Amino acid sequence: MSIDKDTVKHISKLARISLDDKKIENLSKDLSSIMKFIEKLNELNTDKTSPLTSIINASLKSRSDEIRDGKIRDQILKNSPETNKEFFVVPKVIE
Amino acid sequence: MSNISEFSLTRIVSGIKKKDFTSEEVTRSFINNSKKSKKLNTYITECFDQAIQSAKNFDKKKDYKGLLSGVPIAVKDLFCTRNVKTTAGSKILHNFVPTYESTITSNLWSQGSFLLGKLNCDEFAMGSSNETSFFGNVINPFGQKLVPGGSSGGSASALAANLTPATIGTDTGGSIRQPASFTGTVGLKPTYGRCSRWGIVAFASSLDQAGPMTKNVKDCALLLQAMSGYDPKDSTSVDIKVDNYTSKLTEKIKGLKIGIPKEYRVDNMPNEIDNLWKKGVDYLKDAGATIKNISLPHTIYALPAYYIVAPAEASSNLARYDGVKYGHRAKGNNLVEMYENTRSEGFGDEVKRRILIGTYVLSSGYYDAYYLKAQKVRQLIKNDFNKAFTDVDAILTPSTPSSAFKIGDKKDDPVSMYLNDIFTVPVNLSGLPAISVPVGYDKNNLPLGLQLIGKAFDEQTILNLSLAIEKRANFNKKIKVWWN
Numbered sequence: 001m002s003i004d005k006d007t008v009k010h011i012s013k014l015a016r017i018s019l020d021d022k023k024i025e026n027l028s029k030d031l032s033s034i035m036k037f038i039e040k041l042n043e044l045n046t047d048k049t050s051p052l053t054s055i056i057n058a059s060l061k062s063r064s065d066e067i068r069d070g071k072i073r074d075q076i077l078k079n080s081p082e083t084n085k086e087f088f089v090v091p092k093v094i095e
Numbered sequence: 096m097s098n099i100s101e102f103s104l105t106r107i108v109s110g111i112k113k114k115d116f117t118s119e120e121v122t123r124s125f126i127n128n129s130k131k132s133k134k135l136n137t138y139i140t141e142c143f144d145q146a147i148q149s150a151k152n153f154d155k156k157k158d159y160k161g162l163l164s165g166v167p168i169a170v171k172d173l174f175c176t177r178n179v180k181t182t183a184g185s186k187i188l189h190n191f192v193p194t195y196e197s198t199i200t201s202n203l204w205s206q207g208s209f210l211l212g213k214l215n216c217d218e219f220a221m222g223s224s225n226e227t228s229f230f231g232n233v234i235n236p237f238g239q240k241l242v243p244g245g246s247s248g249g250s251a252s253a254l255a256a257n258l259t260p261a262t263i264g265t266d267t268g269g270s271i272r273q274p275a276s277f278t279g280t281v282g283l284k285p286t287y288g289r290c291s292r293w294g295i296v297a298f299a300s301s302l303d304q305a306g307p308m309t310k311n312v313k314d315c316a317l318l319l320q321a322m323s324g325y326d327p328k329d330s331t332s333v334d335i336k337v338d339n340y341t342s343k344l345t346e347k348i349k350g351l352k353i354g355i356p357k358e359y360r361v362d363n364m365p366n367e368i369d370n371l372w373k374k375g376v377d378y379l380k381d382a383g384a385t386i387k388n389i390s391l392p393h394t395i396y397a398l399p400a401y402y403i404v405a406p407a408e409a410s411s412n413l414a415r416y417d418g419v420k421y422g423h424r425a426k427g428n429n430l431v432e433m434y435e436n437t438r439s440e441g442f443g444d445e446v447k448r449r450i451l452i453g454t455y456v457l458s459s460g461y462y463d464a465y466y467l468k469a470q471k472v473r474q475l476i477k478n479d480f481n482k483a484f485t486d487v488d489a490i491l492t493p494s495t496p497s498s499a500f501k502i503g504d505k506k507d508d509p510v511s512m513y514l515n516d517i518f519t520v521p522v523n524l525s526g527l528p529a530i531s532v533p534v535g536y537d538k539n540n541l542p543l544g545l546q547l548i549g550k551a552f553d554e555q556t557i558l559n560l561s562l563a564i565e566k567r568a569n570f571n572k573k574i575k576v577w578w579n
Contacts, residue, residue, distance in 0.1 A: 015454040018435035040399045051470035055526030056288045075194040079421035
C-alpha cells in the first residue's frame, strides 16, 4: 500500500510530530517503500496460526503489593524543562 | 606499560590482581588512547576525571573480590547512568541526566568496574551504521570512510581501537552482532530475559536485549557473567540460574550437532561470505562437531515482520518524549503545538520514519492486517527454530551479508539499510541467544564474522563453539593506527 501525503499528515498528527511540506513529500516516498517491503507477509497464509504473545516460556512473577520507593519528587522534577514548586509546567490548556 | 590498552579484559583483570599494574595505570592508558582518537567520534560523554578518581580509590582499597575489579569500562549511551548525561544519541535527550542507574551498569559497578564514558550510537538504537546519531557519525578504525555498523557503533569502534577494555551494547535487530562483525570483535546478544532491561532507554521492548562486546570469546564469557541475572525491576527478566560461563568455557565440543540453514544462502551474497561460512563449518568439524543441513523456511519473512513489530513498539515507547518531564522542549502556542514542535525538532529522520510506520500499522482499522499478522509470522519463525533445535545444538550462519560499507552508501534508501540485518533479526524475533565471532577478512582487508545461534538460555554452548572457531581461525586484528 502506498502512503500518500494526506496519510502522512494524518499519522503525523496522531504521532504529534509537526512536518513541513518537503518532509511530508519525502516521508510519503520512504514510508511507501517500507510498506511495500512489509507487504511481503501477505504471501503467507496465517489463518490457522495464533499470534506470538510471549517470546520466552516463563510466567510473569507477581510480587507483594507494598510501597518500595517514593519521596523522590525532586528527582522526578529534576530534568523537567520547566517546573513550578512541585509541578511540571506546560502551556495553558484552559482559556 | 604503554601497551596495557591492547590487552584483553581477562588479562587486565588478572594483571590488576597480580599487581602487574595498578587500576590507575590501566585507566590512564585507555584515557590517553581515547584522547588521541577524537577522529573516531566514539564518545558522547567522557568521564575521565571521575574514572581516574575511581581508579585511585580502588588502588587504595585493593578489593579484588569482583569479576571486574579495578577495570574501567565505557558503555553505549543507551544505559542510564546516575548523574552522567544519557542521550541515546538523540537531540531530544541531549540534556538528560538520570537520577538512577540501570541494572546492567549497576551489576558491572558491583563487580568492581567503573565508568570511563558514554559511547555514541544510532539515535534510540535505530540504525545499522551509526549515521543516525545526533552527535555525528562514528568512524570504523578499519577505514576513514567506513561505518562501524550500528546501532552499537561507538561501542564497537572504541573496542576495536583499544579505547576501552570491553564494552556493552544493546541488540534489538542485530545492533551488537553486526557492528562486532564490522570491527573484528566479539559481540553476544543474550537470550531475551537473561539481562535486565531496567534503566535502558527503550526502543522495542519485546526485542531489546543488552549484551557484551569484547576482544575475544573468553572476555565475552566473563562480561556476560558480570551482567546477567534476574532483576525484579524488569518483569520480563527471567529467574533462571546464571551459569559460570568462564569456568565452563571449553573448546571441547566433540559430538555437538550444528545446523546449517539453507535459507541463509541469500541472493547476491558475496562469495567471500560463503567461503567464510564453509571455513566455519570446517573448523567445527575439525573440533569434532557434526554438521547437519537444516531448513528455517520462514527466514525471508523475518525482516518484514520485524519492520512492523519494532516500529510499532517504538512508536509507543517514544510517546513519552513530550517536552514536559525531561529532555528537549520547543516553543508552541498551546500544549499540542508544543508537543508537535518538540518532537519534530528533537527526533531525527530515521526515528520519525519509524514512529510514523509504527503509528500507521497500529492505527484504527490496520491492526489486524499488520501488527497481528506480524505476530503470527513471528510465531512461525519461532516454530522454525524450535523444530530445528529438536535436532541440532546450535546453528551456524554468517553474521552479515557484507563487510563494513562506506559512510553515505545506504543513507538515502531505508530498505537497503534494513537488509543489513537479514541474518540477525530472526534471532531477536525468537528471543534466542546469538554471538558474532570474527573469522577472517574480505578482499579489501575488512573483517567478517560468523554467527552462532543457540537454544534459549544456552549461551554456554555458543560461547564454547565460538572458542573452538576462534582458536582455529587465528584471527589477527590488522589495524594500522591512522586516527591519532
